[in-house]
Amino acid sequence: MFKARIAIFFFLLFTGSVVQAQLVYHWDFTSGSTIDSINGVAATLANPVGLSAAGYSFTNEGDGITINQPGGLAVSSTYTIEMDFSLEIFEDEYQRLIDFNDFSTDAGMYVYDDYFYFYDESPDDDTYTISTDERVTFRISRDGSTNLVTATLNGTELWSFTDSSGYAEFSGTNNIMHFFEDESDEHPTGTVSEIRVFASATASPGRTGTTSVPTLPLGGLAILAALIGWLGMRSASRDFFKIH
Numbered sequence: 001m002f003k004a005r006i007a008i009f010f011f012l013l014f015t016g017s018v019v020q021a022q023l024v025y026h027w028d029f030t031s032g033s034t035i036d037s038i039n040g041v042a043a044t045l046a047n048p049v050g051l052s053a054a055g056y057s058f059t060n061e062g063d064g065i066t067i068n069q070p071g072g073l074a075v076s077s078t079y080t081i082e083m084d085f086s087l088e089i090f091e092d093e094y095q096r097l098i099d100f101n102d103f104s105t106d107a108g109m110y111v112y113d114d115y116f117y118f119y120d121e122s123p124d125d126d127t128y129t130i131s132t133d134e135r136v137t138f139r140i141s142r143d144g145s146t147n148l149v150t151a152t153l154n155g156t157e158l159w160s161f162t163d164s165s166g167y168a169e170f171s172g173t174n175n176i177m178h179f180f181e182d183e184s185d186e187h188p189t190g191t192v193s194e195i196r197v198f199a200s201a202t203a204s205p206g207r208t209g210t211t212s213v214p215t216l217p218l219g220g221l222a223i224l225a226a227l228i229g230w231l232g233m234r235s236a237s238r239d240f241f242k243i244h
Contacts, residue, residue: 025197029056043067055193064181074175077144080198087190089114089132095188102172103183123159142168143201
């Protein structure tokens with residue numbers, strides 16, 4: 001029993017460190033703060049008075065969120081971003097959710113009409129839609145090793161595409177991030193409560209700002225097996241000396 005408890009302790013310690021390493025930023029705007037709770041990175045609000053217990057409310061006047069990522073923490077080609085928000089839906093109009101390249105191109109993540117679309121790369125699929133003031137959890141991830149971009153809505157996959165042109169990479173100075181803002185007139189209107197960013201395309205984000213415990217990598221399994229074996233040898237050795 002003692003051996004099992006020790007093994008479980010080290011297993012949790014190891015997997016816990018993996019989980020924490022994946023989560024880079026967590027902004028909870030319902031707390032009244034614009035500082036992320038993981039690494040202390042500030043989110044700049046275009047309209048600070050829009051911050052309330054409900055989150056940050058932005059309008060089609062361009063009340064977006066800007067984040068300059070610090071060196072050593074910045075995500076660029078590999079990441080997962082998860083956002084909890086609601087929008088006011090406008091028929092046949094684009095609303096920009098995320099800009100990746102400091103507005104140097106129109107490419108980026110949008111809601112068009114009432115569905116999610118990465119202009120001009122993702123499938124133009126309106127199977128899953130969003131209604132006015134409906135609170136949703138939207139996730140987009142990019143794997144830098146394969147250039148695969150995948151989007152989900154409330155846990156259901158919407159689409160994926162191969163980003164061979166790098167439009168979904170954060171390529172601006174300081175790997176700058178723009179949320180809910182456009183450089184022209186495609187600003188969204190709505191409220192965002194949380195934004196979470198992970199330094200992995202395979203993270204399993206959740207609303208609490210933590211990840212699910214991932215499958216233990218092969219290296220971790222080897223460490224765990226060696227630990228159990230070592231504990232077994234110690235126990236056998238003690239038993240031997242007790243008998244003799």
